[in-house]
Amino acid sequence: MKKTEGYRTVSIDEARIDEFFEVDQWAFVGEWLPEDRQDYVDAIPLDGMRAVEVTEPARGFVGDLGGVYAAFSTEMITPGARRVPTSGLSWLGVHPSHRRRGIMSTMVRDHFERCIDQGLHVSVLYAMESEIYARFGYGLGSQTVRAEIPRGARMWPVEGADDLTVRLERADFAKHDQLVADLQAKLTRPGTVINPVGSGRNARFTDPVGNRKGMEKWRLLIVEDQGEPVGYAFFRRKADSSVGIHDGVAQVAEHGALTPAASQAMWKVLTDFDLVETTRTANLAIDDPLVHQLKDARGARSRVIDNIWVRLLDVPRALECRAYFHDIDLTIALTDRHVPANAKTWRIVITGEDAQVTEAPQGTSPDLAMDTRHLASLYLGGTSAESLHAAGLIAEHTDGAARQLAVAMFSPVAPLANWDF
Numbered sequence: 068m069k070k071t072e073g074y075r076t077v078s079i080d081e082a083r084i085d086e087f088f089e090v091d092q093w094a095f096v097g098e099w100l101p102e103d104r105q106d107y108v109d110a111i112p113l114d115g116m117r118a119v120e121v122t123e124p125a126r127g128f129v130g131d132l133g134g135v136y137a138a139f140s141t142e143m144i145t146p147g148a149r150r151v152p153t154s155g156l157s158w159l160g161v162h163p164s165h166r167r168r169g170i171m172s173t174m175v176r177d178h179f180e181r182c183i184d185q186g187l188h189v190s191v192l193y194a195m196e197s198e199i200y201a202r203f204g205y206g207l208g209s210q211t212v213r214a215e216i217p218r219g220a221r222m223w224p225v226e227g228a229d230d231l232t233v234r235l236e237r238a239d240f241a242k243h244d245q246l247v248a249d250l251q252a253k254l255t256r257p258g259t260v261i262n263p264v265g266s267g268r269n270a271r272f273t274d275p276v277g278n279r280k281g282m283e284k285w286r287l288l289i290v291e292d293q294g295e296p297v298g299y300a301f302f303r304r305k306a307d308s309s310v311g312i313h314d315g316v317a318q319v320a321e322h323g324a325l326t327p328a329a330s331q332a333m334w335k336v337l338t339d340f341d342l343v344e345t346t347r348t349a350n351l352a353i354d355d356p357l358v359h360q361l362k363d364a365r366g367a368r369s370r371v372i373d374n375i376w377v378r379l380l381d382v383p384r385a386l387e388c389r390a391y392f393h394d395i396d397l398t399i400a401l402t403d404r405h406v407p408a409n410a411k412t413w414r415i416v417i418t419g420e421d422a423q424v425t426e427a428p429q430g431t432s433p434d435l436a437m438d439t440r441h442l443a444s445l446y447l448g449g450t451s452a453e454s455l456h457a458a459g460l461i462a463e464h465t466d467g468a469a470r471q472l473a474v475a476m477f478s479p480v481a482p483l484a485n486w487d488f
């Protein structure tokens with residue numbers, strides 16, 4: 068029997084959701100609390116659940132699930148505040164009894180086929196381990212700063228910040244879902260993955276007890292400018308006090324601000340809670356306004372890590388769904404192991420921010436050559452083509468072509484996905 072035989076790919080409906088969750092508990096190493104079940108049901112995209120099931124007794128009990136994943140359809144903001152039809156891939160796990168038999172590979176290919184059928188040009192994900200997904204053509208799309216900001220961090224003043232109102236409330240789906248969705252939809256930072264509203268997934272409000280680690284339930288901060296919401300942040304705190312020493316922490320998850328003043332008003336509150344010495348966040352773009360507003364950025368003890376990974380499934384259509392910042396006319400020879408339709412030489416003509424991408428005539432000698440995952444890394448504008456060329460990952464056959472592509476594709480604003488999925 069070949070390594071991948073004895074399984075088939077199936078859709079999972081709500082009736083089999085506990086089997087699905089069981090595989091993820093094995094894969095992600097953890098026992099979920101029974102009282103958290105509904106939170107997980109609320110968070111998962113019910114119409115996007117897929118699994119690989121045993122069909123041969125030699126593999127285990129026939130009908131058992133060996134691996135699972137779920138995907139949701141949405142849009143992602145691209146450079147120039149445009150949007151691309153996107154799928155978010157999540158919950159992907161393989162039961163330890165079935166590892167290294169090609170189940171993940173089968174599921175990723177299944178995901179690609181379904182996205183292409185649905186006209187979703189890009190797939191994005193967060194990786195548990197950063198090495199896993201490059202083999203499938205995912206490139207590092209954006210990076211994030213993990214910061215630990217000390218209480219009362221001083222900031223360069225921003226005009227108007229003190230005139231805004233900040234409200235702190237318990238996060239409540241019924242009350243806040245639309246408000247947060249409306250604010251997120253106004254963000255322009257590339258990499259922002261729109262959190263689908265009303266599709267059964269409202270992951271931003273899920274709050275399993277098992278994930279809280281002694282912290283309070285999610286709170287929501289809302290910044291208002293004369294009654295108009297202009298910023299939001301999900302946060303929670305945990306006190307840790309003994310004999311007069313307060314060592315509490317606050318954790319900030321998804322957040323967004325529409326103006327510099329809103330950003331400052333928000334972070335002033337988030338970094339000045341009584342009994343809280345440190346405010347932690349993992350969702351900060353490398354050029355977030357806070358990074359520039361802090362007087363002592365070094366004091367924020369930061370570390371840069373990977374944020375989302377991007378996979379271009381329909382290269383020409385995906386490239387046409389973003390803006391560019393320099394006119395070019397270049398050809399790129401692309402390799403793509405998993406989506407052969409992308410493995411061609413493409414001519415990219417950019418005029419006035421818009422790209423037209425067509426297949427180059429047979430025999431064209433390309434200006435640049437690269438694998439699809441490197442083009443994916445350039446897509447949101449957070450990585451420069453010239454730096455990938457300098458790293459030996461992009462081949463340049465025409466002098467200066469990597470620099471031209473770098474200037475055209477590099478985003479004036481660093482990309483970031485501002486919520487975890």
Ligand SMILES: CC(C)(COP(=O)(O)OP(=O)(O)OC[C@H]1O[C@@H](n2cnc3c(N)ncnc32)[C@H](O)[C@@H]1OP(=O)(O)O)[C@@H](O)C(=O)NCCC(=O)NCCS
Pocket residue numbers: 094095134158159160161162165166167168169170171172173193194195196198199202
């Ligand atoms: C990571 C995981 C999904 C792999 O599943 P799998 O079915 O064993 O993977 P496959 O057999 O399809 O392996 C595909 C390739 O990836 C490689 N690979 C698998 N896991 C890897 C890892 N953790 N790091 C690096 N490479 C890995 C395999 O060696 C194989 O390489 P090959 O094609 O050169 O032979 C599985 O081990 C798992 O569920 N882990 C825990 C949960 C997790 O990390 N999920 C990913 C969520 S983002």
